[in-house]
Structures are given as structure tokens and as C-alpha cells.
Amino acid sequence: MAKAHKETPLNKQYNQIKAKYPGALLLFRVGDFYETFGEDAVRASKILGIVLTRRNNGGAHEELAGFPHHSLDNYLPKLVRAGERVAICDQLEDPAAAKGIVKRGVTELVTPGVSFNDNVLDIRKNNYLAAVHVGSDGLYGIAFLDISTGEFMASQGNAAYIDKMLQGFGPAEVLYCKKHKQEFNELFGGKYHTFHLEDWCFGYDYGYEQLTGHFQTTTLKGYGVESLPLGIIAAGVVLHYLRETEHKEVAHISRITRLEEEKYVWLDRFTVRNLELVYAQQEGGVPLIDILDHTVTPMGARQLRKWMVLPLKDKAPIEERLSAVEHFLASEELHESLVGYFKQIGDLERLISKVAVRRINPRELVQLKKSLKQVAPVKQLLAGGILDKFASQLDACGALVEKIDKELRDDAPVLSNQGRMVQSGVDSELDELHAISYEGKDYLIKLQNREIERTGISSLKIAYNKVFGYYLEVTHAHQSKVPADWIRKQTLVNAERYITPELKEYEEKIMNAEDRISAIEFRIFSELVQKAAEFVGAIQQNALVISALDVLSSFALAARKNKYAKPVISEGNELDIKEGRHPVIEQQLPVGESYVPNDVYLDDSSQQIIIITGPNMAGKSALLRQTALIVLMAQMGSFVPARSATVGIVDKVFTRVGASDNLSRGESTFMVEMTETASILNNLSSKSLVLMDEIGRGTSTYDGVSIAWAITEYLHNQSDCRPKTLFATHYHELNQLAEDFPRIKNFNVAVKEVDNKVVFLRKLKPGGSAHSFGIHVAQIAGMPQPIVLRASEIMQHLEKDHVAHEHKKRVKDIPKNNFQLSIFEPADPRLDELKEKLLLVDVNTLSPIEALLKLNEFQKLIKK
Numbered sequence: 011m012a013k014a015h016k017e018t019p020l021n022k023q024y025n026q027i028k029a030k031y032p033g034a035l036l037l038f039r040v041g042d043f044y045e046t047f048g049e050d051a052v053r054a055s056k057i058l059g060i061v062l063t064r065r066n067n068g069g070a071h072e073e074l075a076g077f078p079h080h081s082l083d084n085y086l087p088k089l090v091r092a093g094e095r096v097a098i099c100d101q102l103e104d105p106a107a108a109k110g111i112v113k114r115g116v117t118e119l120v121t122p123g124v125s126f127n128d129n130v131l132d133i134r135k136n137n138y139l140a141a142v143h144v145g146s147d148g149l150y151g152i153a154f155l156d157i158s159t160g161e162f163m164a165s166q167g168n169a170a171y172i173d174k175m176l177q178g179f180g181p182a183e184v185l186y187c188k189k190h191k192q193e194f195n196e197l198f199g200g201k202y203h204t205f206h207l208e209d210w211c212f213g214y215d216y217g218y219e220q221l222t223g224h225f226q227t228t229t230l231k232g233y234g235v236e237s238l239p240l241g242i243i244a245a246g247v248v249l250h251y252l253r254e255t256e257h258k259e260v261a262h263i264s265r266i267t268r269l270e271e272e273k274y275v276w277l278d279r280f281t282v283r284n285l286e287l288v289y290a291q292q293e294g295g296v297p298l299i300d301i302l303d304h305t306v307t308p309m310g311a312r313q314l315r316k317w318m319v320l321p322l323k324d325k326a327p328i329e330e331r332l333s334a335v336e337h338f339l340a341s342e343e344l345h346e347s348l349v350g351y352f353k354q355i356g357d358l359e360r361l362i363s364k365v366a367v368r369r370i371n372p373r374e375l376v377q378l379k380k381s382l383k384q385v386a387p388v389k390q391l392l393a394g395g396i397l398d399k400f401a402s403q404l405d406a407c408g409a410l411v412e413k414i415d416k417e418l419r420d421d422a423p424v425l426s427n428q429g430r431m432v433q434s435g436v437d438s439e440l441d442e443l444h445a446i447s448y449e450g451k452d453y454l455i456k457l458q459n460r461e462i463e464r465t466g467i468s469s470l471k472i473a474y475n476k477v478f479g480y481y482l483e484v485t486h487a488h489q490s491k492v493p494a495d496w497i498r499k500q501t502l503v504n505a506e507r508y509i510t511p512e513l514k515e516y517e518e519k520i521m522n523a524e525d526r527i528s529a530i531e532f533r534i535f536s537e538l539v540q541k542a543a544e545f546v547g548a549i550q551q552n553a554l555v556i557s558a559l560d561v562l563s564s565f566a567l568a569a570r571k572n573k574y575a576k577p578v579i580s581e582g583n584e585l586d587i588k589e590g591r592h593p594v595i596e597q598q599l600p601v602g603e604s605y606v607p608n609d610v611y612l613d614d615s616s617q618q619i620i621i622i623t624g625p626n627m628a629g630k631s632a633l634l635r636q637t638a639l640i641v642l643m644a645q646m647g648s649f650v651p652a653r654s655a656t657v658g659i660v661d662k663v664f665t666r667v668g669a670s671d672n673l674s675r676g677e678s679t680f681m682v683e684m685t686e687t688a689s690i691l692n693n694l695s696s697k698s699l700v701l702m703d704e705i706g707r708g709t710s711t712y713d714g715v716s717i718a719w720a721i722t723e724y725l726h727n728q729s730d731c732r733p734k735t736l737f738a739t740h741y742h743e744l745n746q747l748a749e750d751f752p753r754i755k756n757f758n759v760a761v762k763e764v765d766n767k768v769v770f771l772r773k774l775k776p777g778g779s780a781h782s783f784g785i786h787v788a789q790i791a792g793m794p795q796p797i798v799l800r801a802s803e804i805m806q807h808l809e810k811d812h813v814a815h816e817h818k819k820r821v822k823d824i825p826k827n828n829f830q831l832s833i834f835e836p837a838d839p840r841l842d843e844l845k846e847k848l849l850l851v852d853v854n855t856l857s858p859i860e861a862l863l864k865l866n867e868f869q870k871l872i873k874k
């Protein structure tokens with residue numbers, strides 16, 4: 011409602027409210043409608059598909075679009091999912107009682123990351139609000155909050171870590187500092203709904219004060235975040251934003267936890283994407299989570315997503331999870347009973363959060379009770395055995411269950427002002443009012459019969475009209491029998507109408523009954539909600555325990571259904587997979603076809619790097635991915651698709667699989683490939699698992715071979731770490747590396763030719779392949795026959811004996827990397843001296859002439 015030439019009181023009120031929420035789409039309640047005006051109306055009409063109209067506003071034309079207020083739950087989710095921040099402006103007083111313009115105000119600002127609305131939220135996914143703080147020295151702070159569950163986390167790290175966190179948690183909205191807009195967008199932008207805030211919100215003292223004020227503590231040491239100054243700033247911004255969006259009831263945010271980088275396997279954003287853990291890359295694809303997700307509670311489904319992107323690195327908790335899965339598999343009856351109870355448990359996390367913020371309705375409170383009723387039998391079922399640790403953390407909340415059971419009807423309505431939600435026997439006045447309101451006819455019949463008996467007037471009747479209310483009607487023939495305590499109300503031609511003190515009292519009661527019932531029931535319901543709020547911590551803990559049990563139960567169901575094996579978790583560096591399978595591909599094979607399993611063995615002493623050659627479609631990429639997925643499933647606590655697997659705990663998994671352009675940022679396929687590869691090589695550790703597929707294919711053959719060769723040497727010759735590596739390639743030249751380096755081994759994915767056709771056996775066997783069968787693959791793909799024949803002719807020419815011989819000779823004659831190989835030769839004291847001198851040089855302060863002098867000095871040292 012833009013300012014018109016002559017501003018009306020309503021215009022003025024609208025403009026004042028709109029000015030407080032810049033950038034938000036304002037839903038302005040007018041009577042039975044929510045209206046939008048001006049630019050808001052244009053946006054709303056496009057998103058919602060509602061009619062955009064124009065009106066004359068003081069001489070200026072203005073757009074408007076609206077919808078009935080009772081349709082808010084249908085339209086609000088569409089606006090929020092489109093990335094809009096929606097300010098809901100309601101009437102704060104009864105229009106009938108208002109003097110002048112109705113008082114209005116924003117009761118809630120709903121944003122993509124801040125909502126309790128069930129239609130906005132996905133029950134099986136968290137809805138995170140994130141804040142990113144740009145610090146100094148390349149470090150950043152990050153915080154995540156799901157206001158619908160109360161889960162609050164903080165961390166800090168370099169840009170790659172923050173990027174990984176954002177991709178893993180997939181926040182619905184990200185806050186950042188306006189001053190750092192360019193840097194934020196360059197590093198993390200383009201993938202999330204974002205909102206920027208002024209830089210004064212991003213201060214350490216302010217953030218610390220926000221957190222200690224909220225948790226009512228003097229320090230944050232008890233939460234483990236005291237040593238995360240940048241994380242504290244980000245978390246403070248989140249709490250600030252809640253207040254700005256009119257979310258002041260936040261008692262359910264009862265703690266903040268530290269996302270400890272060192273606790274979880276490092277999965278960079280490329281790896282999360284390439285392995286398709288929670289999202290498929292192609293439309294219609296199936297991510298790993300779809301295979302493992304047999305959870306039956308909303309909390310379990312959300313917990314599984316977190317476990318998927320945060321596999322563990324500590325042996326003890328991994329084995330604890332595996333033991334629970336094993337127990338469920340061994341005790342099928344217990345497992346089925348547990349799942350039966352879980353199926354009756356609703357979304358405890360979100361229900362108790364609604365209690366804390368006073369947004370729960372009567373029907374949801376009944377659902378909370380029904381869910382809590384399952385806790386006691388679950389606790390009893392798990393007590394005393396291997397799962398006793400879980401049982402001991404559950405609280406049946408008996409007092410709350412009993413109170414809700416006693417006071418609230420099981421068929422309670424959604425709205426708390428509709429009545430008929432409180433049980434009889436809770437409040438005597440309410441019972442009497444219910445009797446009056448719902449049993450009025452019976453009462454009147456009893457009163458009528460009593461008065462007939464008392465007076466002897468057989469034709470006496472009780473009736474009602476809007477003018478006189480309830481009355482007794484007597485014909486003139488019986489007028490002499492009318493008692494003295496009756497009061498004449500109206501005279502008709504054939505009859506007289508009377509009232510009695512009892513009838514008058516009943517009339518007043520019945521007229522006021524609905525209002526009194528509503529008030530009493532609302533008071534009782536409010537007291538129930540207040541009582542439930544005392545159990546927020548206990549119910550949140552229940553939700554946490556049940557979600558973990560649900561995920562472990564889900565792992566057991568997947569293991570039973572798909573014939574998975576329990577992995578052996580080792581502190582060593584050995585990875586030994588026997589008859590491993592790809593968990594997703596094996597579920598998608600045509601009926602009657604079975605997945606061909608393969609063995610993979612890697613360690614850091616004898617077989618650190620496996621170079622896998624073979625044609626496209628032979629299964630090289632699937633073999634790489636299945637190896638990573640088996641390792642990650644094991645470290646999540648799941649059984650794995652293999653006959654057996656010994657997994658030496660991995661701390662980082664890197665994948666460079668598949669090709670894709672990022673043309674929007676001006677990056678070619680090859681540039682993306684090199685960026686991802688550089689990220690791997692710059693972040694290696696001794697317990698890394700590296701999977702590389704077709705490195706160097708995006709450039710010329712000689713460039714590609716050279717890069718792939720150099721990378722493989724580099725991975726082998728790292729002095730401080732020996733990352734376990736699978737390297738799938740078409741470059742058969744790399745087979746030479748196995749002859750030059752002790753920990754590199756050649757394998758190939760077997761194929762055979764039958765009648766000039768290639769058959770893919772998909773079996774890994776020792777030794778390198780010398781043929782790509784690329785033309786056969788082209789033929790299978792449907793390439794026109796003339797092209798296939800011409801390609802075969804050209805290949806035969808290129809593969810003539812002398813050409814092949816020369817090529818092989820050139821590969822053997824590639825100069826050896828003597829400096830790297832010196833680790834296998836006697837140490838040269840001159841190299842040690844050179845190394846020491848090089849380490850002392852500060853390249854950043856060196857002038858060009860000083861650099862030349864240093865270079866001359868180093869040359870002389872080598873020539874000695």
C-alpha cells in the first residue's frame with residue numbers, strides 16, 4: 011500500500027508496519043482476508059497464482075492481491091519455499107469492539123529457515139537456519155539452528171570446512187554480514203536462500219552476551235563452545251535473528267553443541283555430491299539414504315541424514331552402533347516389537363518444541379501423550395541387555411501422560427476455542443455447563459414435566475424466541491391453575507406466556523454457557539501446556555534416544571533385507587573387502603540379474619595404490635564408489651554389502667569421479683576436475699581414502715597422461731602420509747608405474763571378446779589392461795555403423811606394430827622422479843643442506859635480485 015496523495019488512517023498504519031520489515035512480504039489482515047499491496051502483490055500473485063487487481067488509491071493506481079485468512083496454511087508454504095520472508099500482520103483486537111481503526115501488528119515473521127508451520131516443514135528433514143561469520147586468517151564461524159526441534163550447533167574452520175558443513179546440513183536459509191557480501195557469495199553463494207544483516211550484529215562480545223543471556227549462564231564452557239570465538243559470533247547472530255523475526259518464545263533451545271571437526275570423517279562437498287549420499291545427481295537417481303532409510307519416526311529420519319554426512323572416526327562409538335544392529339538382527343522378535351512401538355510415536359521433537367513456544371493445539375497434545383505412552387514399554391523392552399544404556403536414558407514422563415489422559419479427550423479438536431476438548435470430571439462448573447449446553451433439551455423436558463405434574467396443566471409447553479427467550483405457554487382455559495411464582499411475560503389471543511426464576515436462571519446459563527465453556531476449557535488446556543513445558547528437557551532426550559534407536563533399527567532392517575555383513579573396525583591402515591557390492595546399483599538390476607562382487611585390498615605398506623584399467627561400462631566407477639560407500643557405511647555404524655570387510659578407520663574420503671562443467675563461473679570440465687583434484691592433494695592425511703576416476707581426460711592425451719602420472723607418483727611418494735588410493739584410468743601408460751614403485755599395483759576390470767563383440771565381466775583381476783574397447787562401447791551406444799567401421803580402420807592403422815613398439819619404448823623411457831625416489835636411496839647430505847636453506851627463505855619478502863642471488867647460491871651448492 012504505497013503512500014498515496016492523501017494518506018488514509020489504514021494507509022498510514024500499513025506504511026508504518028511495512029517500514030519495520032523491509033524486504034519482507036507483508037500479509038496484511040483486513041477483515042476475513044490477508045491482503046498484499048504494491049510490489050508485494052505483484053510477487054505474491056506470481057508465486058501463488060492468484061488474481062492481481064488494481065485499485066485507485068487517492069489518484070494513484072496500486073496493485074493488490076489477497077486470499078481468505080483461513081487459507082493461510084495453503085498459501086504460506088508456497089511463499090516461504092519460493093524464498094520469501096513473510097510478515098504476518100494480524101488484527102490485535104476485535105473489530106466490533108475497536109474504536110476507530112483496528113489495532114494491527116506483525117505476530118510472526120516466517121522465513122525459509124524460521125518456521126513452525128507443518129505445511130512449510132518437511133517432517134523427514136531438519137529445517138536449519140545457518141549463520142556464517144567471516145573471520146580473519148581464512149577462518150569462518152558457522153552456527154545451525156532448527157527452531158522446530160531446538161537443535162543448536164556451532165563450529166568454526168576454513169572455507170572448505172564451512173562449505174562442507176553447509177552442503178552436509180543443507181540449511182533452508184543462511185545469514186551473513188552485509189559487509190562481506192562479495193566474499194560470502196564467491197565462496198558459498200548461489201545455492202541457498204540468504205539474508206544479510208548489518209555488521210554490528212557480528213561482534214564477539216554481542217554474540218557471547220546473546221548466548222549467556224539466553225542460557226542464563228555466566229560462561230559457555232559447559233557447552234564446549236568457549237574456544238570457538240567465530241562460532242560464538244555466528245550463534246549470537248542466529249539468536250539475534252530470532253528476536254528480529256518475532257520469535258521470542260525460545261525456551262526449547264536448551265543447549266548449544268559443538269560440531270567437532272575431529273570427531274567425524276572429512277567429506278568435502280565434491281565427495282558428498284559424487285557419492286550421492288543424500289541427494290542423487292541425476293533426476294530419477296537413487297541416493298544411498300534411500301537404500302538405508304527404513305526409519306519409522308520423523309526424528310529417526312532426520313537423525314539418519316546427520317549420520318550419513320557425519321560418519322564417525324572413533325572406534326568405540328562405531329562398535330557400539332554395530333553391536334546394537336547385530337543385536338536387532340539376532341533378536342528378530344525384540345526388533346519387530348520395537349518397530350511396532352516406534353510406529354505409534356509421533357514427532358516428539360517438534361511436538362515438544364510447540365509446547366515450549368505455546369503453539370501446540372489440543373489434537374497435537376493428545377498426539378504427544380500417545381507418543382509418550384510408548385516410551386515405558388520401549389524402556390522395559392531394552393532394559394537389562396546390551397541396549398540397557400538406551401533404556402536408562404528414557405523417561406516415561408508418567409505424571410504428564412496421566413494428566414493429559416485424565417483431562418483431555420482423545421477426540422480433542424484442532425482449535426482450542428471450539429470446546430469439547432476437556433474430559434468430564436475435571437471441573438464441576440464445566441460439567442454443569444456441558445450439561446446445560448449439550449443436554450439442554452433433556453433439561454427442558456424434565457422442567458416441563460415437573461411443572462405439568464405440579465400444576466396439573468396437561469397442555470403446558472416450554473418454547474423459545476429471540477425476543478423473550480425461554481417461556482412457559484398456558485392456554486386461557488388453564489389460566490386459573492398458574493402458580494403465584496410465575497411471572498407473566500406476554501398475552502396472546504388464546505394463551506398467556508410466563509417465565510419462572512428457574513427458567514430465567516437457566517436461560518442466562520445457557521446463553522453464557524458457550525463463552526464460559528470456551529474460557530474454562532482454554533484455561534485448563536493452557537495449564538496442561540504449562541505442565542508439559544516442565545518436561546521439555548526430558549522429552550527432547552527421549553526424542554534423541556528414540557531417533558538413534560530408530561536409525562540402528564533401520565540399519566538392521568537394511569542388513570536383513572539386503573544381506574549385509576558386520577564390518578570389523580580396525581585402528582590400522584588396512585582396508586580388506588571381500589566380495590563387496592554397490593549398495594544402490596545392486597537394488598536396481600533387472601530381475602534375474604545379480605551384482606558381480608569384487609575384492610579390494612589396500613594398505614600403506616604393500617598395496618597403497620591400485621591402478622584400475624579397463625573400458626567404459628566395465629564397472630570401474632561403480633567399483634570406486636562402492637569401496638567408499640562400504641567404508642562410510644561401516645563408520646556410520648551400518649552393516650555393509652560384502653561377504654566380509656575389515657575397515658581400518660579412515661579420517662578423510664576424497665573422490666574425483668565424473669565430469670561436469672561449472673560454466674556459470676567460467677569453469678570448464680577440465681578446470682572443475684583440476685580444482686577438485688587440487689583440493690584432494692592439498693588436504694591429504696595418512697588415513698585418507700582417495701578415489702580418482704579418469705584424471706586428465708579433459709585435456710590432450712599427452713597433457714592428461716602427464717598429469718595423471720605425476721599425481722600418482724605424488725600420492726606414492728608423500729613422506730608424511732600414504733593415502734590409500736584407487737585410480738581408475740583409460741591411460742594404459744600408467745601400468746608402467748607398478749614397475750617403478752613398490753606400493754603401486756595394476757588391476758583391470760575383466761572383459762572378453764566373443765565374435766568381435768565385447769562382454770563385460772565386471773570382475774577385478776590383477777594386471778593392467780592394454781585395450782580400451784572404446785569403439786565397442788560406441789557401437790553398443792548406437793553410434794552409426796559407418797562411423798564405427800571408420801574408427802576401427804583408423805585404430806588399426808595407429809596400432810601397427812612399430813607404432814605400438816615406439817609408444818611402449820617412450821613410456822619406459824619416461825625420466826624417473828629421482829628427487830622423490832631418493833627416499834629409497836642413501837641420503838645425500840647436500841640435499842639435506844639445500845632443504846634447510848630453502849626452508850629459511852621467506853618468499854614473500856624476497857626482491858627479484860635477492861631471488862636470483864639465492865638461486866645462484868643453491869646451484870653452487872648442488873655443483874659441489
